[in-house]
Amino acid sequence: EYKSYLRLACSLSCVAELPCSTCKNLNTCKTTCRSYITVTIRWWRVGMRGRGRNDEGLNLGRTDSFKRSVSQKTKDHTERMCIYAIGTGIPCDLQHLTKNLSRHEFFHNYNVRRLPPAAGDSCVHLSSNQSDVFIFGNGCAVTWSIPQSHIQQINLILSLYQMEVGQSERREERERLTYDLASETSLVGEQSKILISDGLTRESRDLVMFTVSKELSNSVILAFCESELEQFIKGLDFLPQRLKEGKTGDIDMEFLLKSLGKLHELRYLINLKLELLDVPDVCWDNDFLDPLYNQMKEYLELEVRVKYCNDKLTYCNDLIHLLKDRDDVIRGHRLEKIIIILISLEIVIELLKMLFEYFS
Numbered sequence: 578e579y580k581s582y583l584r585l586a587c588s589l590s591c592v593a594e595l596p597c598s599t600c601k602n603l604n605t606c607k608t609t610c611r612s613y614i615t616v617t618i619r620w621w622r623v624g625m626r627g628r629g630r631n632d633e634g635l636n637l638g639r640t641d642s643f644k645r646s647v648s649q650k651t652k653d654h655t656e657r658m659c660i661y662a663i664g665t666g667i668p669c670d671l672q673h674l675t676k677n678l679s680r681h682e683f684f685h686n687y688n689v690r691r692l693p694p695a696a697g698d699s700c701v702h703l704s705s706n707q708s709d710v711f712i713f714g715n716g717c718a719v720t721w722s723i724p725q726s727h728i729q730q731i732n733l734i735l736s737l738y739q740m741e742v743g744q745s746e747r748r749e750e751r752e753r754l755t756y757d758l759a760s761e762t763s764l765v766g767e768q769s770k771i772l773i774s775d776g777l778t779r780e781s782r783d784l785v786m787f788t789v790s791k792e793l794s795n796s797v798i799l800a801f802c803e804s805e806l807e808q809f810i811k812g813l814d815f816l817p818q819r820l821k822e823g824k825t826g827d828i829d830m831e832f833l834l835k836s837l838g839k840l841h842e843l844r845y846l847i848n849l850k851l852e853l854l855d856v857p858d859v860c861w862d863n864d865f866l867d868p869l870y871n872q873m874k875e876y877l878e879l880e881v882r883v884k885y886c887n888d889k890l891t892y893c894n895d896l897i898h899l900l901k902d903r904d905d906v907i908r909g910h911r912l913e914k915i916i917i918i919l920i921s922l923e924i925v926i927e928l929l930k931m932l933f934e935y936f937s
Contacts, residue, residue, distance in 0.1 A: 657707075657722050660771065662752040662793035663731070664717030666801035669738040671701050671714050678703075681734050683727070693780075695858035696787055711790040715851070717797045719790035721756070750800040752793045752877075762865070764872040771869075784859055788866050792873040795853050799882055802847050806886055809839055809893070816896055825900060826907075833901050840897065844890050853879055 678684050687703040687710065703710040708722040710731065716739065718731050732749065759772035762785055773785055813836065819825050847853065854874075860866045874880065 658755050658757055659723075659725070660719065660721055660754040660756055660789065660793065661723065661725065661728050662717060662719045662790070662797050663728055664715065664750055664794065664797040664801070665732070665736065665739075665748065666750070666798065667716045667739045667741050668714055669712070669716050669735050670740055671698070671712065671738075674712065674735075674738045675701055677738075683730055683734065690783060692787060693784070693859065693862070695862045697858070700787065700791070702783065702787065709786060711787060711794075713791075713794045715794060715798050717794035719793050721786060721790075748801070748804070750797045750804075752796050754789070754793070756789075762869055764869060764876055766872070766876045781863075781865075784863055784866060785869065788857065788859060788870055789873060791857055792870070792877060792879070795851070795879060796877040798851055799847070799853055799879065799886075802843060802851075803882065803886060806843055806889060809836075809843065810889065812836070813893060813896065816900065820900075825903060828900060828904070830901075830904055833897055833904070837894075837897050837901070840890060840893055844887070847883060847886050847890075853883055 675689060678687070678689070684703060686705045688705070690702040690704045692700060692702050699714040701712045703712070708720065710721070710723070711719040712735065713719075716735065718735055720728060720731065723731075754769050754771055756771035756773055758775040760774065760776075761772070762774045762777070763772045764770075765772060771789055773782060777785065816828070819828065856870065860870045
C-alpha cells in the first residue's frame with residue numbers, strides 16, 4: 578500500500594510539470610507536489626496505526642465529515658442559484674395581491690419593484706436582498722434564489738387570489754433552471770443554466786430576469802394546455818373506431834358541438850390569448866435581450882410544442898367536422914324524405930278530391 582500511495586503521489590508530481598493556473602510558476606508547482614507527497618505518506622502512516630481504521634486501514638472519519646460538509650455547501654449554493662417556475666393554470670388577481678401583500682408573512686422582506694412600461698401590467702416583481710419573485714397574471718410564479726421548500730408556500734398564497742374558484746381538480750406544472758454570473762448574458766442549454774453578465778446595472782438585470790421568467794411562465798402555461806389537449810383527445814378516442822365500424826348513428830349532435838367548442842377554446846388560448854410566441858415589448862425596446870429571448874424560446878421548444886398542439890387540434894377538428902357533416906347529411910336526407918311524403922300525400926288528397934267531384 579505504501580508503494581501504491583507513493584506511485585499515486587509521483588504521478589501527480591509528473592502532472593505538475595506544467596505551471597498551475599494560480600501561481601504561474603513551475604518551481605512552486607513542484608514544491609507543492611513534494612508537499613503533497615509528504616502529506617500523503619503521513620496520512621497513510623496515521624491510518625495504519627490502528628485507531629479508527631476501516632477495512633483498508635485508513636482513518637476516513639474526518640474525510641467523510643468533510644465530504645458531507647462540502648456536499649451540503651454545494652447543495653446550498655445550488656439552491657441559492659436556482660430558478661423555479663410553478664403554476665396551477667388559473668389566472669390570479671395581481672391588483673388584489675399587491676394590495677394585500679403585507680398580510681403575508683412570507684413577503685414581509687420583499688418590496689415591489691417597478692417594471693418598465695413595456696413589460697405591461699401582467700406581472701408583479703417582488704424583490705428582497707437575496708431573492709426575487711415574478712408573479713404573472715396567468716397564475717404562474719417564477720422565483721429566483723428561493724429554496725425549493727418555500728415554493729409550495731408561494732403557490733398556496735397565489736391560490737388565495739385566483740380569479741376562478743370551484744376548481745375540482747388542482748394540478749401543478751413546474752420548470753427549473755439555474756443561473757450564475759458571467760462576462761456576458763447567455764443560456765447554456767446543455768447545463769440548463771442562465772449566465773447573467775456581472776456588468777449589468779440593476780435595471781438591466783431586472784429586464785434579463787423578467788425575460789427569462791416570462792418565457793418560463795409561458796412554458797408552464799403551455800404545459801397546462803398540452804395536458805388539457807391530451808384529456809380532450811382521450812374523450813374522442815372512440816370516434817375513429819365508430820367510423821371504422823360504421824356505427825355513428827348514436828353519436829349525439831350536442832356532444833359534437835361541445836367538443837367543437839372546446840377545440841376552438843384551446844386553439845384560441847394557444848394561438849391568441851396566451852401570446853406564447855409573441856416577442857415581448859421589452860425585447861423590442863432593449864436589443865440586448867433579443868439573443869437571450871431567442872435562446873430561451875429554442876431551449877423550451879415553444880414553437881415546436883405550439884406546432885404539435887395545432888397539428889393535433891387540426892386532426893381533431895377534421896374528425897369532428899367529418900361526423901358533423903355526416904350528421905347534417907343524414908338530417909338532410911330525412912328532411913327530403915319528409916318533403917317527398919308530404920308531396921305524395923298532397924297528390925293523393927287532390928286525386929281523391931277529383932274522384933269525389935267526378936262521381937258526385
